[in-house]
Amino acid sequence: MTPLHAYLLLAALLFSVGLAGALIRRSAILVLVGIELMLNAANLNFIAFWRYGPHPEALGGVMFVVFSIAIAAAEAAVGLALILAIYRHYKTTEVDEVEGMKG
Amino acid sequence: MQPIPEPTTIGPVFLVLSFVTLAGAVAAMSLRNLVHCVLCLVVTFGGLSALYLRLDAEFVGLAQIFVYVGAVAILIVFAILLTRSGEVLGGVFSTGWLAGLTVAALVAVTLVVAIGRTDLRAAPESAVVKAPVRQVGDALMKEYVVPLEVTALLLTGALIGAAILAMPDRRSK
Amino acid sequence: MDQLFVNLKHWILSWSLWPDALKPLVSAMLTIAPILVVFPLMFALMTVIERKGLGRIQNRLGPNRVGPYGILQFAADGLKMLTKEDIVPRAADRVLHFLAPVVLIVPIMLSFSVIPYGRKMVPVDLDAGILFFFAVGSATELSIFMAGWSSHNKYALLGAMRSMAQMISYEMPLIISSLTVVMLAGTLSLVQIVEQQGGYLWGWLPQWNLFTPWGLAGFLLFFVATLAESNRSPFDLPEAESEIIAGYFVEYSGFKFALFFLGEYLGLFAISGLGISLFLGGWNAPLGILTWLPSWFWFFAKLAVLLAVFIWIRGTLPRLRADQLMNFAWKFMLPMTLLNVVVAAGWHYSGVAGWNLILRWVVCGGVILVAYQQLGRSFETKVTKRTYRYAE
Numbered sequence A: 001m002t003p004l005h006a007y008l009l010l011a012a013l014l015f016s017v018g019l020a021g022a023l024i025r026r027s028a029i030l031v032l033v034g035i036e037l038m039l040n041a042a043n044l045n046f047i048a049f050w051r052y053g054p055h056p057e058a059l060g061g062v063m064f065v066v067f068s069i070a071i072a073a074a075e076a077a078v079g080l081a082l083i084l085a086i087y088r089h090y091k092t093t094e095v096d097e098v099e100g101m102k103g
Numbered sequence B: 001m002q003p004i005p006e007p008t009t010i011g012p013v014f015l016v017l018s019f020v021t022l023a024g025a026v027a028a029m030s031l032r033n034l035v036h037c038v039l040c041l042v043v044t045f046g047g048l049s050a051l052y053l054r055l056d057a058e059f060v061g062l063a064q065i066f067v068y069v070g071a072v073a074i075l076i077v078f079a080i081l082l083t084r085s086g087e088v089l090g091g092v093f094s095t096g097w098l099a100g101l102t103v104a105a106l107v108a109v110t111l112v113v114a115i116g117r118t119d120l121r122a123a124p125e126s127a128v129v130k131a132p133v134r135q136v137g138d139a140l141m142k143e144y145v146v147p148l149e150v151t152a153l154l155l156t157g158a159l160i161g162a163a164i165l166a167m168p169d170r171r172s173k
Numbered sequence C: 001m002d003q004l005f006v007n008l009k010h011w012i013l014s015w016s017l018w019p020d021a022l023k024p025l026v027s028a029m030l031t032i033a034p035i036l037v038v039f040p041l042m043f044a045l046m047t048v049i050e051r052k053g054l055g056r057i058q059n060r061l062g063p064n065r066v067g068p069y070g071i072l073q074f075a076a077d078g079l080k081m082l083t084k085e086d087i088v089p090r091a092a093d094r095v096l097h098f099l100a101p102v103v104l105i106v107p108i109m110l111s112f113s114v115i116p117y118g119r120k121m122v123p124v125d126l127d128a129g130i131l132f133f134f135a136v137g138s139a140t141e142l143s144i145f146m147a148g149w150s151s152h153n154k155y156a157l158l159g160a161m162r163s164m165a166q167m168i169s170y171e172m173p174l175i176i177s178s179l180t181v182v183m184l185a186g187t188l189s190l191v192q193i194v195e196q197q198g199g200y201l202w203g204w205l206p207q208w209n210l211f212t213p214w215g216l217a218g219f220l221l222f223f224v225a226t227l228a229e230s231n232r233s234p235f236d237l238p239e240a241e242s243e244i245i246a247g248y249f250v251e252y253s254g255f256k257f258a259l260f261f262l263g264e265y266l267g268l269f270a271i272s273g274l275g276i277s278l279f280l281g282g283w284n285a286p287l288g289i290l291t292w293l294p295s296w297f298w299f300f301a302k303l304a305v306l307l308a309v310f311i312w313i314r315g316t317l318p319r320l321r322a323d324q325l326m327n328f329a330w331k332f333m334l335p336m337t338l339l340n341v342v343v344a345a346g347w348h349y350s351g352v353a354g355w356n357l358i359l360r361w362v363v364c365g366g367v368i369l370v371a372y373q374q375l376g377r378s379f380e381t382k383v384t385k386r387t388y389r390y391a392e
Helices: A003-024 A027-052 A058-092 B013-028 B036-053 B056-082 B099-117 B133-141 B145-168 C003-011 C020-055 C074-084 C094-114 C129-139 C138-148 C152-183 C190-196 C213-229 C254-280 C295-316 C324-352 C354-375
Strands: none
Touching: A003 A027, A003 B013, A003 B036, A003 B099, A027 A058, A027 B013, A027 B036, A027 B056, A027 C074, A058 B056, A058 B133, B036 B056, B036 C094, B036 C138, B056 B133, B056 B145, B056 C129, B056 C138, B056 C152, B099 C152, B133 B145, B133 C074, C003 C020, C003 C074, C020 C074, C020 C094, C074 C254, C094 C138, C094 C190, C094 C254, C129 C152, C129 C190, C138 C152, C138 C254, C152 C190, C152 C213, C152 C254, C152 C324, C190 C254, C213 C254, C213 C324, C213 C354, C254 C295, C324 C354
16 A cells, blocks of 8 residues: 555545535535535646656646646636526526526 | 655655545535535645645645635635525435435445556655756746646636626616 | 844754754744744734824824833733623624634734745745745635624625625735746745845945836835735725724624734735845845844834835825725736736846946836826826805
8 A cells, every 4th residue: 555545545535525526415516616626636646646656857747737726717717607697597506496498 | 945855655644634635525515504615625625735745746735725725715605605505595415316426436436446456656755756846837838838828818718708607687778 | 143043043952951853843933933922012012103103193192091102002902802702693603703813813824934034034945935925825815704704794794705805806916026026036935035135236235126117116016915915004995994894803802803903914014024025125234334234133124114104004095995996906906017027027138238227227117107107097087177066
C-alpha cells in the first residue's frame, strides 16, 4: 500500500461521494456541488500521479490541474447562471419539478 | 529559506487530512440546510489544498484556496441566496434516490478494486520534487501558451454567457 | 540594533532549557508571539488615535476621560467588550454565529506571516508569498457571509451581501496592481521584492517602486483598493451606522463584536504591510544617509504614516453609494490597473540607454495621465446652474 495507492483511494472515494450527491439530492445547486467534488477528485488524482510518476520535472500534472481549476470555475459560473434563469421561470430549483419540455 | 518538507508517507497527517476531506464531502452531500452544505464543501476544499501542499504542488494548493474557496464557494452561496434555497421545505432526496445510491456504490467498488489490484510502481518516497511557481509560469508561457489563450477565450465566453443568462428578461414596452 | 530581535530570538533559543526535539516548536512560538502582541496593541492604540484624530478633524475633542488625554480609552473599551452579555438571537444559527469571527481572524493572522518586518525578519519565507497572502485574504469574505446569514436578520444579510460584492470587486484592482510589481521584480517572494528596492541612486535617492510612473499609479490604485477591502470610509456602506445600523455585525455583542472589529483593523494592517513591501520599499530607509536607523523602525514608521492617511481620509471624505462604488471598481479601477501592467512592461523594456531615461518617464507618465483623465470623464455628471426656490 504505497502512498500513491492511498491518494488514489481517497480520490476514488471523493469521486463516488460526489457522484452519489449529484444523483441523489433534490436541489439543483447541490448537483453542481457534487460535480465540483468530482472535478476535485480528478485533480487530486492528477497531482498524485504527477508527484509519484516518472517525470515530475515536466510539470504535466500541475499544468492539467491549473487548467482544470480554471475551467471548473467557469463551468460553476455558467451552471449557476442557468439555475438562476430556471428559478426565475419555474420558481423552484428542485430537479424533480423541472420536467416539462415546453417553455 | 525553509527546508524542503518531509516526503509524503501514509502518516498520521495524511490520515487526518483525508478524514477531514472525506467527512466534509459526505457532510456536503447529506446535510439538509444548503448553506451548511456549502460550508462543509469549503472544509473539503481546504483539506484538498493541504493535500496538494503535501504533494509538493505549491502553486496548485494555493490556487485551490484562491479559486475554489475565494470564488466558487462564494458564487454558490450567492446562488443559494438569490434562489431563496436557504430554507429547504421539501424532501432532501429526489425520487429514484436508491438507484442513484446503487450506481455510486458500484462505481466506488469498481474503482477501489481496480486500484487495489494495480501494481503501481511509484517514485521513491525520498525523491525531491520541486514545482516552483516560476517554472509553472515559464511552462504556461512557452509550451502551454495555446491552452492558456484558449482558456482565456473560454473564460471570457463563460463570463459573458453567465451574465446574459442571469439577466432578467427585459420586456419591451 | 537592526538585528536586535533576530539576535534576541537566537539567544533565547540557545538556552539549555529547551530539549532539542522541541527547538523548532519553540522557534515558531518565538516568531509568532511578537506578532500576536504587537499588532493587537497597535490596533488598540489606533482606535484611540483614530477617535481623537477624527474628533479634531470634526472640530471636537475625542475621548479624553480615561487616562491622560484619553490614551487609556482602549483599555476601557476592551473591558466593556469583555464583560458585555453575549446575546445570540433565538432564530440564529448558533454554530455559524459562533464560527464567523473565528473564520475572520484566522486567515488574517495567517496573512501576517509572509510580510517582512525588517531585514531578515520575516516569519515564513515562502517562495510564493504574495499568492499565499491573497489566497488567505480571499477566505475572509466567507466569514462575512457567515456573520450576515447566521444572524437571521434582513439588514445583516443585506449588509453582508453588499460587503461581499464590494470585497470581490475590489480584489481585482488589488491583485492586478500587485501583479505589476511581481512582473517587474520577477519573483513572488516579498523578501526578494523588498531587497530589490534597496540600494540608492547616486548614493542617496531611494529606488522604491513608488518613484516610477507605474509605481505611483499602482500604489494609488492599491491604496484605494485597500480602503475598499477593509470596508473603511469612504467605502463603509456595509457597516455604516447611519445607513444600515452596523450591517453584518448587528446581532453581535460583547467579545465577538470585539473580534470582528479587531479582524477588520488587523486586515487593514496586513494589506498596508503588503502595500509597503510592494511599493514603498518595505524596510528600506528613504534616504541613503538615514540607514543607521533600524529596518523595523522604518517599516513601522511607514505603516504609521499610512494609517494616519487612512484616518485623515475617513474624517474628510463622504461615503460612496453602493452603485457608485461598484461602478468605480469595474469601470475605472480595473481598466487603469490593466493599463498600468502594459505601461510597466513598456517601462521595463525601454531600458535606461541615453535619452530613454527621460523619455520613458514622459511616455509612461503621459499614457497613465491621459487614461486617468479620459476614464474619469465618464463619471462626470453635468453640472447645471443651481435654481433656488424660496418660500414665498
